[in-house]
Amino acid sequence: MVFVWYCGGMEQNRPVISRRNRPAKPPLTREGIVAKGLEILAAEGLSGLSLRRVATALDTGPASLYVYLPNLGALHAEMLDAALSAVTAPAVGPWRERLKAVLWRYMMVLIERPGLAPLALGTLASGPNSLRIWEMLLGLLQEGGVDAKSAAWGVDLLILYVTAIAAEQSLRSGGDLGPVEAALAQLSPTVYPLIFAARALLLSGGEERGHWALNVIIDGLVGPPDPGRTA
Amino acid sequence: MVFVWYCGGMEQNRPVISRRNRPAKPPLTREGIVAKGLEILAAEGLSGLSLRRVATALDTGPASLYVYLPNLGALHAEMLDAALSAVTAPAVGPWRERLKAVLWRYMMVLIERPGLAPLALGTLASGPNSLRIWEMLLGLLQEGGVDAKSAAWGVDLLILYVTAIAAEQSLRSGGDLGPVEAALAQLSPTVYPLIFAARALLLSGGEERGHWALNVIIDGLVGPPDPGRTA
DNA sequence: ACCTGAACACCGTTCAAGT
């Protein structure tokens, strides 16, 4: 009994909670550690997330987390899977639209939480939500008549692709674009005429660019939506 | 004169080199630091690469590297760009084949050096070789009749995509696939019937899978190679 | 049994002090 333990030796019988003027330290759980990790990630980004930081926030030492997690990678994997619980499929609509909606949602979940996309790039997800999404995507591709091999390899590819786009997007929205902008600004129009001509387009496009990219991969995997397009 | 400095106070006039039985410490240069970084990356992977490790290998302290590089990220960027010097375009052939060849070469450069692919995922490349490859790819897409916006966004996408595939490949070839294989092995066929049915295919495919993935993205971007495919 | 303090072996980066 943690409560009694903390009360031990005290003279009054008022609850410890009000005496100390803050809630008693809650017991450590795997879920609590993961939730705190996501909290810190949202507040401070990937570089601010460390086992020690999480431990401090939970009012304990770093060694205590190893009772619940084998290493930092496992924490990352659990955080990613927890965040992916928000990825759901629309119930109705053409399969192609539902496929796009799932991938878009996946991308948005990674983009909305700062730091989650770069974390996802370095993490092999195999938790329940990842599996659920894999099952969903396999079903949608199958519904679209994609053959078994293309579907299996395709799901892997789609998730990889969406994760990479999200990670790049978060590079773009962070201030880390400086070197690229600098390189583009002082670019020689004679040495690199094509890049020079395209320099405005290269940096353009926000949400539209994400939709465009998603359509490119889906077109490649299952063919264009309506008749055929001119090659 | 470093040489004289090291000779100072010695009685004999035999060269220091043979006296010490190893070459005199060469002066630090940016290129030397980058080359040593690539050497360490090849030998020990990304986790073995650190500024301190490079400094030690160059027989100096970590602070000395800051005379030539502003930070670790800059070292990563220079290493990536140096490795990309091996990416060249075939002189002849249909533009689609040349495009594929460049992307394949890019992917292979990242895959062949252990650790370079994950390094590339977290690095914004803007060195001369990156620019050269951008220029090359823009030219090839233009030759294929791709419109300006699709070409600009497409080059970004192609490089991102190829980098991500390489990074995943190096996860696959490393021993890090364990958790995924374990999850697949003890998968419930009733909860996840589609994944269960596809479990062999999911892990299959080596080089063939890379070629397939490259064709998917090119098809999506520029359309299928010959007539049209059935949607 | 469950938890953790303290240590180990590292990091990137800075800056005052060296030659």
Place this chain on the structure above:
DNA sequence: ACCTGAACACCGTTCAAGT
């Protein structure tokens, strides 16, 4: 002017020792 020793403020992980 160019270089660097030593320090600063961190890491992930382990394990003997605590209750």
